[in-house]
Amino acid sequence: MYDFKVVIDPGHGGDDPGAVANNTNEKDLTKLISDYMYERFKEMGVPVAITRTTDETVNPTERVNRILNAFGDSEDVIVISNHINSSSSTSAQGAEVIYALRNEDTLAENILNALETAGQVTRTFYQRRLPSDTSKDYYFIHRNTGKTEPVLIEYGFINNKDDLNRIKTNYKKYVDAIVDAVIATKMGGSIPPQGTTTYVVKKGDSLYKIANEYNTTVAELKRINNLTSDLLTIGQILLIPLDSTSDSNNQTYIVKSGDTLYSIARKFNTTVDNLKKLNNLSSDTLSVGQVLTISGTTNEDIPSTVNYTVAKGDTLFMGNNE
Numbered sequence: 001m002y003d004f005k006v007v008i009d010p011g012h013g014g015d016d017p018g019a020v021a022n023n024t025n026e027k028d029l030t031k032l033i034s035d036y037m038y039e040r041f042k043e044m045g046v047p048v049a050i051t052r053t054t055d056e057t058v059n060p061t062e063r064v065n066r067i068l069n070a071f072g073d074s075e076d077v078i079v080i081s082n083h084i085n086s087s088s089s090t091s092a093q094g095a096e097v098i099y100a101l102r103n104e105d106t107l108a109e110n111i112l113n114a115l116e117t118a119g120q121v122t123r124t125f126y127q128r129r130l131p132s133d134t135s136k137d138y139y140f141i142h143r144n145t146g147k148t149e150p151v152l153i154e155y156g157f158i159n160n161k162d163d164l165n166r167i168k169t170n171y172k173k174y175v176d177a178i179v180d181a182v183i184a185t186k187m188g189g190s191i192p193p194q195g196t197t198t199y200v201v202k203k204g205d206s207l208y209k210i211a212n213e214y215n216t217t218v219a220e221l222k223r224i225n226n227l228t229s230d231l232l233t234i235g236q237i238l239l240i241p242l243d244s245t246s247d248s249n250n251q252t253y254i255v256k257s258g259d260t261l262y263s264i265a266r267k268f269n270t271t272v273d274n275l276k277k278l279n280n281l282s283s284d285t286l287s288v289g290q291v292l293t294i295s296g297t298t299n300e301d302i303p304s305t306v307n308y309t310v311a312k313g314d315t316l317f318m319g320n321n322e
């Protein structure tokens with residue numbers, strides 16, 4: 001069901017330890033973070049690859065080759081290069097996300113916000129240019145990676161003890177937040193394909209239980225979601241065939257960054273009150289990636305086919321209403 005792929009790049013490795021401070025090598029931390037990130041994307045059903053799985057020296061040319069060979073040189077490939085920063089000052093702290101000159105800032109911003117929400121101190125998201133040719137990216141991971149969408153994440157400073165402790169203690173939490181942010185960024189604002197609705201997996205769910213609930217089959221669920229195993233993750237978004245559900249007037253919408261109940265209500269020709277009632281919301285607060293039920297109205301004046309105007313930054317994973 002995802003229209004993007006992820007290549008994870010554990011920075012440095014082998015003969016290149018990266019930054020070294022406080023008895024820690026950057027290359028070991030980036031591998032720890034990347035291995036966990038790889039597992040998390042896999043659990044979520046996102047096609048994922050990794051540039052190294054051992055403590056191996058990978059030069060920039062080889063690294064770029066592995067990135068471009070994983071899923072091809074394509075705009076729908078997100079490259080997440082994991083690094084730990086270092087500074088001559090021990091007071092410098094916080095995470096940074098650097099994105100390529102060819103890309104918009106949405107993904108970088110959402111990742112940095114996710115890190116902040118997960119408890120890491122954050123600095124900024126930005127682009128960095130090569131001083132000798134400012135039309136080019138500073139980092140090869142941006143400069144030489146074709147049409148892919150690379151982000152370089154510096155999780156904090158290795159020579160800052162607070163940053164380092166936070167990373168070592170909380171890296172799984174940070175990665176969970178990043179994985180959610182990447183998926184929400186790529187899926188957010190999208191409308192499920194015609195004839196389907198979405199369902200967010202809850203604790204205790206199984207494909208069998210969901211199939212029963214929606215009067216469909218495990219095989220059908222696996223087919224339309226491209227699932228290769230029966231494993232589900234809490235929070236995973238599944239497509240459900242709509243013609244087999246009872247309330248086929250309803251459709252769903254996945255909240256993207258910048259959305260408000262008001263903006264969504266306007267998009268779908270409904271009201272904030274209706275949205276709150278339909279979704280049992282007690283407050284106006286939305287979170288990115290949240291799935292809202294839309295419409296289900298009995299008002300004859302409102303067309304059954306809603307019009308959704310695609311906004312800049314939206315990912316259309318099926319533009320059937322446009």
Ligand SMILES: [Zn+2]
Nearest residue numbers: 011018083084
């Ligand atoms: Zn590094």
